[in-house]
Amino acid sequence: MLIQRAIGHDAEAFGKLYDMHVDRVYRHVYYRVSNAHDAEDLTQQVFLKAWQAIDRYKRTASPFVAWLMTISHNVVVDFYRTRKDRAYLEAEVLASDPASSPEQATEASLEQQCLRRAILQLGGDEQQVVILRFIEGFDFPEIASVLKKKEGNVRVILHRALVKLRNILEKERKGS
Numbered sequence: 001m002l003i004q005r006a007i008g009h010d011a012e013a014f015g016k017l018y019d020m021h022v023d024r025v026y027r028h029v030y031y032r033v034s035n036a037h038d039a040e041d042l043t044q045q046v047f048l049k050a051w052q053a054i055d056r057y058k059r060t061a062s063p064f065v066a067w068l069m070t071i072s073h074n075v076v077v078d079f080y081r082t083r084k085d086r087a088y089l090e091a092e093v094l095a096s097d098p099a100s101s102p103e104q105a106t107e108a109s110l111e112q113q114c115l116r117r118a119i120l121q122l123g124g125d126e127q128q129v130v131i132l133r134f135i136e137g138f139d140f141p142e143i144a145s146v147l148k149k150k151e152g153n154v155r156v157i158l159h160r161a162l163v164k165l166r167n168i169l170e171k172e173r174k175g176s
Helices: 001-007 011-033 037-057 064-083 102-120 124-135 138-148 151-175
Strands: none
Touching: 001 011, 001 151, 011 037, 011 064, 011 124, 037 064, 037 151, 064 124, 064 138, 102 151, 124 138, 124 151, 138 151
8 A cells, every 4th residue: 555655665656646736735735825836845845844744643533634634724824834924825827727718817816816715714623624624625524624623613613704705795885
């Protein structure tokens, strides 16, 4: 098994795990830091820390990707601690459907930025749950494993986060 080989410090096996999960970890980190350069650096830190701690990974505790998400969460928290700020998103135009008009692409980008700003206003666990559920597509047991919480607690956190998001977005629409 690939994970077992990686635990035995097989660099090739770990490289394959990296290839399998790097995009998902990058997306998760990018969504939290909103800067491609920082996200690339932090993603590399996640995998470096994972390589250094691979012998402590316990297959029965949580899926490998959930373990990586826990590491990525900690790396992002450390990133913000060292910066001592909560930088809001840069206005960055994201790749869009080439068939859409420039107006549609701009509108979609603005909506996505608005949603990202709203998510960043949520508390830590709420942010994590929303990102893991809707951006990463994790199911409730996986999220519970990442956050080391009960599945029912994760559902409550998600419900509260969605109520807060709706309120934040409604205020923002009324204000504009």
